């Protein structure tokens with residue numbers, strides 16, 4: 111079966127999901143997918159419910175697509191305002207090649223170079239290492255973090271830039287990786303020279319996958335991975351990186367800020383560009399140093415004053 115589809119994804123408050131799903135079923139004649147936004151982009155199925163959901167409809171990839179998209183936009187614009195917490199976000203259309211949806215991500219997960227030295231390689235792929243390459247081997251299992259997602263990629267690039275600017279070209283430590291997923295950022299931090307890394311995730315399955323990936327990459331002795339909560343961790347990290355959604359970053363703002371050592375870095379990712387200001391407003395005690403963007407995502411790197 112090789113039919114291609116267009117997926118149209120709309121981000122709406124939970125209360126609006128049923129209304130939108132009914133509309134999409136009627137419009138498309140197909141089923142809908144309803145993802146908790148955390149689950150969809152970032153995480154596993156043990157997370158609590160979240161106020162925003164992504165509702166996805168599926169349309170054949172043909173001439174009717176643009177008209178269908180406009181009808182979804184009109185529906186959102188007309189119906190959304192009757193839900194108090196609704197904030198308009200345009201529907202996002204993605205083409206889905208339908209060779210085998212279940213294993214598609216494995217097909218598309220190929221060795222990828224990120225920044226100047228980092229290369230992420232799935233365990234099942236061959237890669238011929240070039241001089242200076244820092245190769246991260248990943249088997250993401252059920253955890254998020256193949257490295258290819260723009261939110262992860264921007265964190266990796268930020269970590270590498272910090273290492274370039276540091277004494278001896280080594281990423282300063284200790285490093286704290288909040289929401290480690292597959293462990294990809296912690297492994298990168300270790301390969302970039304950090305001596306001591308703490309990786310935490312609220313999901314025990316992510317921690318299990320991380321531990322496997324740490325061993326696979328020979329860095330398990332430098333990274334402590336666990337489900338320890340932020341409040342239980344000490345402060346004083348030279349680099350804190352957190353790739354979780356904007357709402358969660360804002361909720362954790364005080365805890366994250368407190369974990370950064372004076373002069374240290376805080377890299378925040380998982381932020382839809384339209385939510386950048388919302389996130390910045392929660393971290394005003396830090397100095398915003400850089401703000402790269404890729405697709406609809408923004409990454410924010412702050413420094414804590416000395």
Ligand SMILES: C[S@@+](CC[C@H](N)C(=O)[O-])C[C@H]1O[C@@H](n2cnc3c(N)ncnc32)[C@H](O)[C@@H]1O
Nearest residue numbers: 152153254255262289290291311312313316353
């Ligand atoms: C988008 S994934 C990021 C994975 C990886 N760090 C990366 O950059 O690819 C987000 C991870 O954060 C975890 N997470 C979400 N909220 C969290 C919180 N409050 N504390 C710790 N981990 C959290 C999720 O379980 C998920 O594994």
